[in-house]
Amino acid sequence: MADHATVKTALKAQVIETPSWGYGNSGTRFKVFAQQGVPRDPFEKLDDAAQVHAATGVAPFVSLHIPWDKVEDYAALAAHAEERGLTLGAINSNTFQDDDYKLGSVAHPDPKVRRKAVDHLLECVDIMDATGSRDLKLWFADGTNYPGQDDIVARQDRLFEALSEVYARLGEDQRMILEYKFFEPAFYTTDVPDWGTSYAHCLKLGDRARVVVDTGHHAPGTNIEFIVAFLLRERKLGAFDFNSRFYADDDLMVGSADPFQLFRILHEVAKNGGFAPEAQVAFMLDQCHNIEAKIPAVIRSVMNVQEATAKALLVDTDALRCAQQAGDVLGANAVLMDAYNTDVRPLLREVREEMGLHPDPLAAYRASGWQERIVAERVGGLQAGWGA
Ligand code: LRH
Ligand code: MN
Numbered sequence: 329m330a331d332h333a334t335v336k337t338a339l340k341a342q343v344i345e346t347p348s349w350g351y352g353n354s355g356t357r358f359k360v361f362a363q364q365g366v367p368r369d370p371f372e373k374l375d376d377a378a379q380v381h382a383a384t385g386v387a388p389f390v391s392l393h394i395p396w397d398k399v400e401d402y403a404a405l406a407a408h409a410e411e412r413g414l415t416l417g418a419i420n421s422n423t424f425q426d427d428d429y430k431l432g433s434v435a436h437p438d439p440k441v442r443r444k445a446v447d448h449l450l451e452c453v454d455i456m457d458a459t460g461s462r463d464l465k466l467w468f469a470d471g472t473n474y475p476g477q478d479d480i481v482a483r484q485d486r487l488f489e490a491l492s493e494v495y496a497r498l499g500e501d502q503r504m505i506l507e508y509k510f511f512e513p514a515f516y517t518t519d520v521p522d523w524g525t526s527y528a529h530c531l532k533l534g535d536r537a538r539v540v541v542d543t544g545h546h547a548p549g550t551n552i553e554f555i556v557a558f559l560l561r562e563r564k565l566g567a568f569d570f571n572s573r574f575y576a577d578d579d580l581m582v583g584s585a586d587p588f589q590l591f592r593i594l595h596e597v598a599k600n601g602g603f604a605p606e607a608q609v610a611f612m613l614d615q616c617h618n619i620e621a622k623i624p625a626v627i628r629s630v631m632n633v634q635e636a637t638a639k640a641l642l643v644d645t646d647a648l649r650c651a652q653q654a655g656d657v658l659g660a661n662a663v664l665m666d667a668y669n670t671d672v673r674p675l676l677r678e679v680r681e682e683m684g685l686h687p688d689p690l691a692a693y694r695a696s697g698w699q700e701r702i703v704a705e706r707v708g709g710l711q712a713g714w715g716a
């Protein structure tokens with residue numbers, strides 16, 4: 329069993345990035361149920377993210393989505409974050425909510441539309457310069473709905489040309505991280521449908537291009553931890569977009585649908601050095617809270633990641649290796665299950681107390697009075713960006 333002091337040190341050093349859009353109103357294409365007190369602008373989203381960090385101590389980074397978080401002065405937004413003990417994280421581009429992008433953005437057959445999309449990505453790098461963000465996070469809705477609609481290979485060529493232009497614009501300390509998703513909104517082909525496609529483009533682009541694994545973006549039954557292990561081995565895992573799913577890209581709270589899967593993923597991360605700062609893996613949430621209270625939902629998600637991390641760190645790796653080398657199938661499996669079945673909540677309560685925090689982050693948030701304050705003060709909150 330890994331010793332508790334080492335596990336505690338690692339848990340205290342954990343860094344989780346929360347998404348600005350997780351704080352705004354969101355819904356499905358059927359209905360957005362507006363909640364009282366949600367942020368009215370990106371500055372207020374950061375105010376809410378600061379509450380999550382205050383309650384958990386491990387969520388100092390916040391991802392932005394452009395243009396959902398468009399402001400006049402990005403340096404002022406970064407200063408607002410810093411005053412609250414936060415740092416601006418990944419800049420997420422958005423080339424999927426404009427009429428021009430009906431047939432795609434960077435892979436669109438019309439060069440004028442491709443130019444517009446690439447210019448948006450370049451603008452995102454300008455924003456990174458102003459905010460000090462390290463990562464440009466790219467997800468493309470590009471694809472086709474019908475066989476024959478467009479040339480699959482030509483679309484890959486256009487995609488790569490766009491990525492190359494943006495990669496060349498990155499600063500020395502900036503990275504491009506490329507997210508894949510097997511379907512939706514395109515239903516026949518998607519131009520970056522899987523980790524292999526993302527990996528192949530990143531490999532050609534260079535060291536500062538890496539893959540993003542969004543846990544909701546795979547076909548049912550996909551072994552995500554295998555992908556994670558493979559990418560870590562190749563030093564090509566850039567980030568996670570954590571969320572849970574039962575059916576498609578549900579964007580539910582991470583660890584809610586399948587906590588065992590989250591444990592298996594984080595076991596591969598722990599085993600393969602992915603928590604070390606030099607591995608440069610960003611642990612982001614990408615979720616929407618349609619019916620549950622937003623700030624408590626983000627806090628719960630952070631706690632779920634912490635619990636799965638604690639279990640992953642508790643795996644007795646020596647015993648596991650011995651059992652594996654001896655061909656002891658049941659023994660090896662038992663080592664993993666022992667860690668998974670450990671109740672790590674007392675350990676995490678201790679970790680929080682040692683960090684000067686309330687042992688129960690949700691109780692700390694309830695006691696802070698923040699929810700009552702925002703409900704009273706904020707009228708007319710923002711939609712996260714998703715359909716009304
Ligand atoms: C696409 C996605 C991608 C977007 C986010 C809002 O499904 O996962 O990361 O930027 O949702
Ligand atoms: Mn995502």
Ligand code: MN
Nearest residue numbers: 542544545577
């Ligand atoms: Mn998604």
